Amino acid sequence: MAADEPAIEVVDVHRTFDVRRRAGRLRRTRQVVRAVDGLSFDVARGEMVGLLGPNGAGKSTTVKMLTGILVPTSGALRVVGLDPAAARTRLARRIGVVFGQRSGLWWDLPLRDSFALLRRIYDVPADRHAAALAEFVELLELGELMDIPVRALSLGQRMRGEIAAALLHEPELLYLDEPTIGLDVVSKGRLRDFLRTINVERGTTVVLTTHDLGDVERLCRRVLVVDHGRLVFDGSLDALRRLDGTTRTVVVDLATSSPQVEVAGAVVTRVDGPRQWLSLPSGASAAPVVAQLAAAYDVVDLAIQEPAIEDVVARLYQRG
Amino acid sequence: MKSRPGGGRLATYAAVASGGFRRYATYRLATAAGVFTNSVFGCIICFTYLALWQERPDIGGWDAQDAVTFVWIGQSLLMTVALFGGGFSDELADRIRTGDIAVDLGRPVDLQGWRYAEDLGRSAFHLLGRGVAPTLVGALLFSLAWPANPLTWLAFLGSVTLAVTVSFAIRYLIGLGAFWVLDVRGFVVVIGFVQLFCSGMVLPLVVFPAGLETALRLLPFAALIQVPAEVLLEKSTGWGLLAALGSQLGWAVVLLGAGRALTRHATRRLVVQGG
């Protein structure tokens, strides 16, 4: 395939489900649920993209369609140049998947055995497998865990194992579903470092679905926000922050307690002794506000707070 | 044991029993599937017994109609007395293995009594859900020997309750085995075979050679299927009925008592080990 061909192309994809509900003792009603409703986006090779959205937004339906498990109702998908639904098994060799709540490892077998089995399943030449395994064991610090049955591993240890398992056949594209859920701060940090390494050094395209905006903030230059099966945002984290309706905050410490400052382009939202909070639209530059403050008041200290990404996303969901 | 107001404790056990009932009642499709399977097996076994009784029309003093009726009683009781094991005893063994049993023993409710109430609820569901429907199928396809005396049904219900109690007591002992053996699964399979064979489920005990039959009737397993079936078939009447129910009651008392003693022993061990 051409190197400039995107890793993922999604064009106007729909996916509906028939949901049957029991209504009364015998009657059943049928309802059509649009899980994915006209989704279009591209992901370039080597990108690391965050797929965000509330529960039931259509994230996992989308990932299932991208892996070929689920057939779309309409629309076109191409993943590394293949139609996932038609070429599921061929695609499987070229992608890696980590489903957050399900294990791709063998629960009762030692980690080592799971990795050996995956070599057979993906038919990886022994030397390449050994090299990749050695690398991942070192990067993910799996050395001491290799002979422990998966069920006896901690959540963080298991997740490291899952990610190694998904990467052992050296896929071009990796899907990760909630990779850091339930992990402590240290484990999260370690895992994020590893993902960045994989993305940069191997050029692996990574698609991350997550609720943890920390993951997104530290890993993804680009964010896709899905709600009600539709794409409600596609752009950089900065652009997401500068969306209409969101605000940046200037926190200013004056020498003495004073009445509300008056500055063009910003409004005071809170006063606490000598400290005051001013709010300005995300799209606007903070420089004129800072300049006015410095000229007209006795400023001791000053800080600019970007909008919390949580708030921005929550606002997006409300609009969607 | 400290006694609490009797009514309160009874209410607790009733709630536990009803929980046991509902826990199985939620799986309607699974129940329907089980009814289908019991019915298919019932039919197959009926044909084999009919063939046997055609060769020997009076084998064991039963006629072919008795034999066919026995098949459907067996299919009805199979799940009711949990002949294949499972249910609470696996759970009990699991909790012992993981150490969660300490929590159970710390409760103000007696472990054995609580599990017994739960199992009675389960068995009531299995008798109704998995017993009645296959028997109707059997009645439709074969000519069954219904009791002449309506009171026999009452005696049968009593006998089934005792059968469930004996079965419970056995499974409770197996579950407790996890205190001493790391993996009780092998043990469960072997006991399962013994139960299948010695209860009359595989073949009514009356068909067994006389010496073997006498020996098997001395074991508690006959109380599970053979004895209740003979009550419904009105093979045990008058003093015979009392003797049948008495033998079930005797085994129930002995096995439940053994369970109590072992629980106490295991608890002491647990306390000593600080587990």
Added chain:
Amino acid sequence: MTALVRSWQAYRAISGAWVRAAMAYRASFVALALGQVLTSGADFIAIVLMFASIDTLGGFGLGEIALLYGLTGLGLGIADLVAGSTEQLGRRVRDGSLDTMLVRPVPALVQVAADQFALRRIGRISQATVVLGWALLHVDIDWNLTRAALLVTTIGSGAVIYLSIYVLGAAFQFVAGDAAEVQNAFTYGGVTLTQYPLTIYPVEVVRAVTFLLPLAFVNWYPALHLLGRDDPLGLPGWVQAASPLAALALAAVAGVAWRGGVRRYRSTGS
């Protein structure tokens, strides 16, 4: 062809790992395997006990019934060893582990069958083999090359017929995951039915297991030929050698059903 080889390699690797895991607890393994010998042998002990009071059942002697018993038990035993794990399909759909299998480059059926591979199921195989061996010593068969070949192909065909039933049952679980027990009526029910001579059943039953679900080809028709018995249905003689055909036909149906089940799963998401 390479796909087949690859599937086989994956099957061997996965099942091998489960065998090694089980062997770590050798005592449990032995107890469970012995337990299976006993449980699956209970039916045969019952038959032997019946024969304490009778000489023939449905016109067949103990040795002849043992032949029927051994053939059908061996067929089920092999199928159960190879694909007994497919009974877990409903659970795999519920807990989502099927999805994990669908994103791997080996057919999901191969993975479902190989996962949780339980060598203890060899218990039934050994028990059936012993009964079959005993039967062959006690029945009067006019051995020639054709009959020997018939015996071997019957065992293979029986295994394929039961394998197909396992796959059909798994496919059914795509539709009704909670109804897994229905499968037992056809696997264990099938083996119980066919361990007796079909002469003891109404003719409708015999027709059903000949034309509808070809269980009679697991042992009955080939055994009639081996024993030189007349077919009560009066079907043409070639039917007695038609077990491989019946097995292939059922396997084809099972394959279609499985594909249908996977397609349904992939298009309904449930």
